[in-house]
Amino acid sequence: MKKSRVTLTDIAKALNISASTVSRALKDHPAINKETKRAVVKLAKKLKYQPNLLALGLLQKKTYTVGVIVPEITGHFFSTVITGIRDVLSPAGYNIAICLSNESFQEEIAITEKMAKTQIDGVLVSPASSTKTYKHFKALQKNGIPLVVFDRDCPGLDADKVLVDDYDGAFQAVEYLINSGCKNIAHLSGPMNLSITEHRLQGYLDALGKHKFPVKQENVIHVSGFTHEDGIKPAQKLLKLKNRPDAIFAMNDCIAISAMHVAKKMGLQIPGDVSIIGFDDEPHSSYFTPALSTIWQPVYSVGMLSARILLSKLQEGEEEPELRREVFKPELIIRASSKAV
Incomplete structure (x- = not known):
């Protein structure tokens, strides 16, 4: 016969107190005296009491579940962000439901509809x-579901946001290449309509402009995605130009590594013939030969802060805070794939 779950009522009857007193004692409520708290906690442990989250959720009109929507999960960036999110929400009693959009707008809409x-x-x-x-994000908000956007901005959407200063990271990378003596700097840019693509491209252009370098249209190529495969043909196109670039700033480390692969197959020396800098500081980037120069960003902190902002909105009795826009600063990491200044 299946053993029944121990309830608050069971503990209350054993101690001859009310179930509400047991509940408040387990929550360390200041109105409950210390002796009662100790007795309740001791008996709860003895009986191996576990709170019924489903019943608690129905009572408080909560599911104690937070949805996390990401484009992919195989790379270091989003897996680390999710770890940061979990490390904040789990101790607070929340589960996370991870959903992958696979870079699909329609899939993203379907996910938000299911979550609602x-x-x-x-x-x-x-x-x-x-x-x-x-519209699908605004629909969540209209249904009273708080929303925090991270990493990739949604321009014009009124929501809490946790971002990285992509512009600054790109500017640092390109200015370093200029200061190291590179004269013809190309950019393997990201998919067209992403905010991070726009900001990193603008950082590249402004660094060139600051040092009065000409902007060559053929030196900027947009990749279709963020994998190694997505970077091969664009890198080949750049490195086969008649006026071949002597430096490449890539949208991310995967694309940068694709450029390194193509350069090596063409017999080019890195960084002698072409300097290469990526963006993200993936863990494996330092183990390539040569080790990849890159832009580090505080990925784990992005996840933690995003979760903390959301958690503040989920806390009972807390006044509705103003929308927050938090921007982390990235850092240039110089390794062997770029010339020394």
Whole structure:
């Protein structure tokens, strides 16, 4: 016969107190005296009491689940962000439901619709590369579901946001290449409509402009995605130019490593013939030969802060805070794939 779950009522009857007193004692409520708290906690441990989260959720109109929507999960960036999110929400009693949009706008819409129907408590999202409008996010907000956007901005959407200063990171990388003596600097840029693509491209252009370098249209090529495969043909196109670049700033480390692979196959020396700098500081980047120069960003902190902001909105009795826009500063990491200044 299946053993029944120990309830608050069971503990209350054993101690001859009310179930509400037991509940408040387990929550360390200041109105309950210390002796009662000790007795309740001791008996709860003895009986191996576990709170019924489903019943608690129904009572408080909460599911204690937060949705996390990300474009992918195989890379270091989003897996680390999710770890940061979990490390904040789990101790607070929340589960996380991870959903992959696979860079699809339609899939992202379908996910948000399902989340609204399951009455999820809050949503953390990094939008897909194909996302251009935000009606589906606004629909969540209209349903009373708080939303925090991280990594990739949604311009014009009123929501809490946790971002990295992509412009500054790109500017640092390109200015370093200039200061190291590079004269013809190319950029392997990201998918067209992403905020991070726009900001990193603008950082590249402004660094060139500051040092009065000409902007060559053929030196900027947009990749279709963020994998190694996505970078091969664009890198080949750049390195086969008649006026071949002597430096490449890549959208991310995967694309930068693709450029290194192509350069080596063409017999080019790195950084003698071409300096290469990436963006993200993936863990494996320092183990390539030569080790990849890159832009480090505080990925784990992005996840933690995003979760903390959402958690502040989920806390009972807290006044609605103003929208927050937090921007982390990245850092240039110089390794062997770029010339020394």
